[in-house]
Amino acid sequence: MKKLFAVALGILTAIGGFVDIGDLVTNAVVGSRFGMGLAWVVLIGIVGICVYADMSGRVAAVSGRATFEVIRERLGPRAGLANLTASFLINLLTLTAEIGGIALALQLAAGVGPGMWIPVALFAVWIVVWRTKFSIMENVAGLLGLCLIVFVVALFLLNPDWGTLATQAVQPWTETSGHPLSYWYFAVALFGAAMTPYEVFFFSSGAVEEGWTAKDLSTERANVFIGFPLGGILSIAIAACASVVLLPKAIEVTSLSQIVLPVAEAGGQLALAFAIVGILAATFGAALETTLSSGYTLAQFFGWSWGKFRRPAQAARFHLSMIICLLIGGGILATGVDPVAVTEISVVFSAVALPLTYFPILVVANDPEYMGDAVNGRLRNGLAVVFLAVILVAAVAAIPLLIITGMGS
């Protein structure tokens, strides 16, 4: 019974924790421009994150080694440091976007400008990282994130023409507008948003935080293979809502208020309240995850003591580095840069960084010294190699597409 409860809780928090500011913004932007024409990318992204999150979770559970320890050990100091620098900077960008997302969500709720909320958001994230137990942090943010189901409810309330949505989804190229390559630019961005590297750092480090062993592999699989796809439905619902309400009116998504517009139209104030709580929980949860991920990557690379299961004094460099990262993120936002723009950039660069994270995990998941009998089977390796190829294509195409299409405009 207790086990069943743990599995159910894990699945629910995986659903509620799946969506972050990158998914919210990118899905709404894509829905408002291409309808359901890029839903296939979300589906591919979900399968990809499942394959690799499962692998990194298994490596962590079986060997007790988290992702960046493995990356350093396999790539050596030079290539490892290059990898760390890229992954860390992109994670910092994502962290900035998430903090901005919290501020925007609070702005929606209270009407006071986002700039005022940034210090509040930073302090709230820090105090949770500093004082709250890992499991409580995960469960509260994940369960409140389930409020985003309101996007699915809103989609039904809008009573859309399901045939049109299906047609858009299966005939993806008909809705293209603007630069012909912008479709592919947004495909890469959406892929980067769905497969954000921090999810893998966080998932594997979280397995160590919660003391997972080979016995917990069934829980891990349930979280990943049930929780993530159900969380992905939320992503698709956000895009669908945007394509039903925003696409016909040619409303361009430039802020959070446009993302929640379909929800407000379908369900009024009550639905809007749920959406705001959901967005707040999703961005806050993701801000915690990215903050911790920045500490995890540095600590694991240099071999420092890390983890929320320790007192801050017993993981001093880990906690200091997270404080500095939060201050840098706050500093970037204090310049008045638009958090939505930061988000759009961060998902594209996430796509660039994907192979850096995923390739070393695949190598170690095949190493019997680490994995014993639990090395990858043929099916896992086959899927992983296929996705590595997809990831490489997206990573190589990302920057050229960004430049050619002028960020998709």
Add this chain to the structure above:
Amino acid sequence: MRRARTPQHPLGWYQDPDGRGVDARLHLLDRQMLDRADVPISTVDDIEIDGVEVGEAVDHERPPVVAAILVGAAVLPRVFGGSMPRSRWDRIEWRHVRRLGTVVRIDAAADDLDATWLERWIRDRVIARIPGGRHAPE
């Protein structure tokens, strides 16, 4: 630096007491070190080898040995090249090493090692002074 391309000794020469072949690059460098209580100490950033001088032939009767594990700034020359003056080395004596595996087990407490001074400095000067820093998360 010239590297041996073919083994010049019988296989036993390269093996640890468990009979496992050990390669400093593969099995030692860049591995995580844990202390007695499983607290991470550092990554193995470099190693100090005794009994061999650069440019001189190795005396096969007295093979070179790993004298110490170097941590901290010792990783910089491995990334950017150059060398680190001996006075800047943070050493962990080889006698503390208990076991080599996917992690290197050190038979000491992390806080007792001189090489972990930076962690202690940041703890005492910064983290422990912030309210709640010495308490377990709730």
